[in-house]
Amino acid sequence: MNNVVIVESPAKAKTINKYLGKDYQVLASFGHIRDLPSKDGSVRPDEDFSMDWEVDRDSQKRMAEIAKAVKGADKLFLATDPDREGEAISWHLLEVLQAKGVLKKVETKRVVFNEITKSAILKGIDNPRDIDIELVDAYLARRALDYLVGFTLSPVLWRKLPGARSAGRVQSVSLRLVCDRELEIETFVAQEYWTVLVDMTTPEQAALTARLVELDGKKLEKFTLGNAGSADEARARIAQSVFHVAQVESKPARRFPQPPFTTSTLQQEASRKLGFSATRTMQVAQKLYEGLDIGGETVGLITYMRTDGVSIAAEALASCRDAIEQNFGKNYLPPSPREYKAKAKNAQEAHEAIRPTDLHRKPESLAGMLTDEQLKLYDLIWKRTIASQMEAAVFERTSADIRSVDNKVALRATGSVQKFDGFLKLYQEGRDDAGEDEDANILPALTSGMDLATRDVRPEQHFTEPPPRYSEASLVKKMEELGIGRPSTYASVLQVLRDRSYVRMDKNRFIAEDKGRLVTAFLESFFRRYVEYDFTASLEEKLDEISAGTIGWKEVLRAFWSDFSASVEATKDLRVTEVLDKLNDLLAPFIFRPTEDGRDPRSCPTCNVGSLSLKIGKFGAFIGCSNYPECRYTRQMADSATGGDELAEGPKLIGTDPASGLDVTIRTGRFGPYIQLGEGDKPKRASIPRDVPLENVDFDKAIALLSLPREVGLHPESGKPITTAIGRYGPYVSHDGKFVSLQSTEDVFTIGLNRAVTVIAEGNKGRGRSAPEPLRQFGDSPVTSKPVKLMSGRFGPYVTDGTTNATLPASVNLDALTLDEALAIIAARAAKGPSTKSARKPAAKKPAAKKAAAKPKAAPKATAAKKPAAKKAVAKKPAAKTTAAKKPAVKKTAKAKPE
Incomplete structure (x- = not known):
């Protein structure tokens, strides 16, 4: 067979x-x-x-x-x-x-x-x-929606918001989450408040710390003590009082384990504990799922890693309980298996949770057989799975009510004692914050009526803090809570935001870039419904209903397209000036922040005549003066939020160059802050890299930037110089016409000859004829999801998205070419269809022509004779459509559904 x-x-x-x-x-x-x-x-x-x-x-x-x-x-x-x-x-x-x-x-x-x-x-x-025809229909609906949104909305962005790159059904809503959080942080106003801690001792000299909770019979709220004066008054009252224990209450408490991993919780925990990005987590998990060589045999180590189910198969549960008893003893095994229910919105629990295929295969037994990343992720999955079926941790939580003799001052001390560690013996879930463990504080033995001595009273000043920026873990968690997208797509969505430079990562946190904020502001202004969290979540619910067979996929598409196409049509006559006016108002809290001296934040600091507003140029958005060309003041969009506005009044003198005697100043322009030496028509300038904070640019750093490029030394083999510099794509080292990127700006000034030679050698590996290197590489295409590249071809430079190649006109400045311009050129080329030359290729079979034609005149006849065959090949296209529509092989199993 x-x-x-x-x-x-x-x-x-x-x-x-x-x-x-x-x-x-x-x-x-x-x-x-x-x-x-x-x-x-x-x-x-x-x-x-x-x-x-x-x-x-x-x-x-x-x-x-x-x-x-x-x-x-x-x-x-x-x-x-x-x-x-x-x-x-x-x-x-x-x-x-x-x-x-x-x-x-x-x-x-x-x-x-x-x-x-x-x-x-x-x-x-x-x-x-x-x-399963319902699952196929759900796929068709999602693919069509993503295509229609990306292919319809992205060109609107290119026309109305130059410098913008693309929009997507889930991508744009995820970006809005990051941008909204950034705006919360920037508009946040810190509020002062005070707490008062009291260090005390029992008659046996055992120490404890209590917190002031009541003063003059009134319960203290968070902002009751709003300044140092009120805190000092409270301190004096406490110091004059005598305290005793009014009441002690102890209660048993249990902490239960978390369920085994789903796709999103695995991404979150791997981010917190291992520092993996969502993309990296899925890549490593894929390897563990597909199988690795274990003792000469290829073995799949974990179950399928794209799931939002939290259940475990019965045989795996039995194996898990057996492993717990063997490794930890009967005390750690609950009387019956634990059952979990997914809390995520729109959860589809058709599959098991992510677990090891063999619960008796302990992580330490795989040491030396897996890579470091594979072993760490397997260890995390094994521990989480085993812990999910272990006994709860048991604590005794104690709360002591401490009062003054006159009953006008009340303190409270809390703490707990761990009685049984349970699942905590093996595993404790990671946290995004660095807060104290609620079960870490232990109180001494206290009894009602016990007198306590006051040793110290400590008022502590606090300020409210803005919400933290999203990490990968917290952003994935938020998306899942809101029902935005599906867990299997989170990794790719977050990667797209980074690739398109809509966000950047700083200390593993997402920070919205100017481009991302502009796109979000534009969509909120003119396509608000399509970046609303509730609308996106409700659309996800409809897509899930398709997979459940309760609604037809074309019915969902019709309802969506009717409103969406009307919204796109409404922007056709929209002028760029109207767009900018709208964005000026919407982004005002970010780009026109109030000044300390009370002057109008939109007043031009250079000419004092014009008004500042958002402008769009070939390289994106910037802030410029309305009095142009008389006034040429410009600055970056984010300067007011990052400290660049300190240069708004003009150049900042930081010293005099001892070699030339010229002034060294820091200035700001439409591309950000830069160093300038002297004045004149073409003074020497050096941009300040993004990874160098403006406040760290002193005179020495400025001179170092102006001195670039820096010669490191001569290459030991070629004898040619090796230099370092900073280009438009970041820091690099160069030798003999070859360029290799460096990790940081600091490397430009500190890298030595030996390391530079190594970096160059490693950077040039694999550059053979078989794989031509792109001249430049942009972000991914919103249509093909493949990298957009600038290539050198036999007929000149061209751009490609992996599917369509588009030759560049001679008028295009290759150095200034942006992703948006490249995408527009590719889209225009794709809209024309195959070239005449390409279309004739299948028909022009030269070997056959050579046999038939001994004379030159016969060649045109052979070509002409082949034309009908070319038509047949074209005529097959409708048949492909019919096949897709009829679905003959699956029609037998399909349920009747309204269309």
Whole structure:
């Protein structure tokens, strides 16, 4: 018997092939085999959302191999991942194989397994099913929505907000979360408050600390003691009072373990405890799931890592409880297994939680077999899974009410004692804050009526703090709470925000960049509904209803497109000046912050005549004077928030260059603060890098920046100089026309010759002819999600998004080319369709022409004769649409749904 099994990845195929034996041939599709072409019209709302699908060049080769294997097979098992994307890949495979006509005598079934183990795979093969059409419909709806939003809204941004890059259904709402938090921080006004702590001792000289909670019979609120004066008065009252214990109350308390990991909680905890980004967490988890070499055998170590379920299979629960008893004893094993229910909004609990495939495979047994990252993540998953089924930790919490003899001053002391560590013996969940553990304080033995002596009274000043910026962990948690997106997409969404320079990371926290704030402000002004949290969450609920089979996918698309297209249409006549006026008002708290001297923050500090407002240039947004060109004052958008506004009054003199005798000043321009030497038409200037705080730029640092480029020394092999400098893409080291990026600005001034030679050598590895290096690389395309690159071709420079290549006009300045401009050029090229030259390629078969034509005149005839064949190839396109619409192989299993 000849059976073919198709999975996504070669690693997965290799593992499964070992378990199934010689009657099975396991092939990999390498993920999705086709997608919507990156051109306008791939999804057509006017044709009831019909879609064109395109198989890329690499997938065409793989599909030819798969079709060849399937043609002579008895059975075909589609064994892609057990989620919506996996179901979609199986559907695409089925559609393409049917179009190739290789499934006529082949029995086709869908199989799923939650873990790559022999028992799970054999069980899946023995229990096949048909493709779940509801999951496919949910995929089609999401793919169409993301395409329509990205391909419709992004061009609006390019036209109305130059410098903006792209918008997305989930991406833009996630960006709004970061921008809203940034605005909260910037507009936050700190409020002073005081607390009073009292150090006391018992008659046995045991120490404790109590807090003032009541004064003159009135309960203290947070801001009751609002200044030093009121705190000192309270201190004096306490110092004059005599205290005793009025009441002691002790209560038992239990702390229960957290459920095993879902996709989002794994990303959060790996961020907190291991410092992994969401993307890195998923990459490592994928390896653990697909299988690694353990003692000469490829073994899948964890269950499927894209899930929001928190349940564990019965056999795994039994194994987990057995492992707890063996490793920790019966005291740590609850009487019955714990059951968990997902708290996340829109949770789909079709799959298990993430757990080890073998609970008896302890992390220490894998040391030396896994990479450091793999072992750390496996250890985290193993401990969380085991701890989730362990006994609760038991505490005794004590609260003592302490009062003065006159009953006018009341203090409170609290603490707890751990009676049984339970699951805490193995695992404690990480925290985003650095607060004290609530169970860390232990009180001495106290009894009612006991006299206490006052040793010290400590008033402490506090200020309210703004909410913290989002970390990856807290942002993922917030998105999940609001029901924005799905856990399986969080990693890619957050990566897109970074790649497009909408946000940057600082100490593992998201900070909104100017570009991101502009895009968010624009969308809030003109497409507010589509960046509202509730609207996005409700749309996610509808998409989940599609997968449940309770609503038709085209019904959801029709409702969305009706309003969305009208909103886009309403912006067609919108002028850029109208957009800027709206953004000026919306971003005023950020870009026009109140001044200490009370002057109008929008008054130009240079000419005192013009008014400052938001301007849009080729390189993005900046603040400029309305009195242009008489006044050429400019500054960056964020200067008022970052300290750059201290230069608003003009250049700041920081010293005199001893070599030239010229003044060294710090100034600010539309591209940020910079150093200038002297005056004149073309004075020497040096930009201040972003990783160098303005307050750290002293005279020595300024001279060092002006002195660049710096010669490190001569290369020991070539004898040519090695230099360091700072370019528009950051710090770098160069040698003989080659450039390699450096990690930080400080490296430019401190790197030595030996390290520079090493950096250059490592940076030049792998640069062979087989993979031409791009001249420049921008962010990802909103349509293809692939990097947009500037390349050098035989006919001149061109830009590509991985699918469409667009030659650049001679008038384009390559150094000034932005991602938005590149995307616009690519979109214009894609809209034209295939070139005439490209379209003729399939028809022009030169070998056949050579045989038929001995004379030069015969060549045109051969070409002409081939034209009908070219038409046939074009005519096949509608057939692909029909296939996608009919879904012949899955129609039998589809439930009747309204469309």
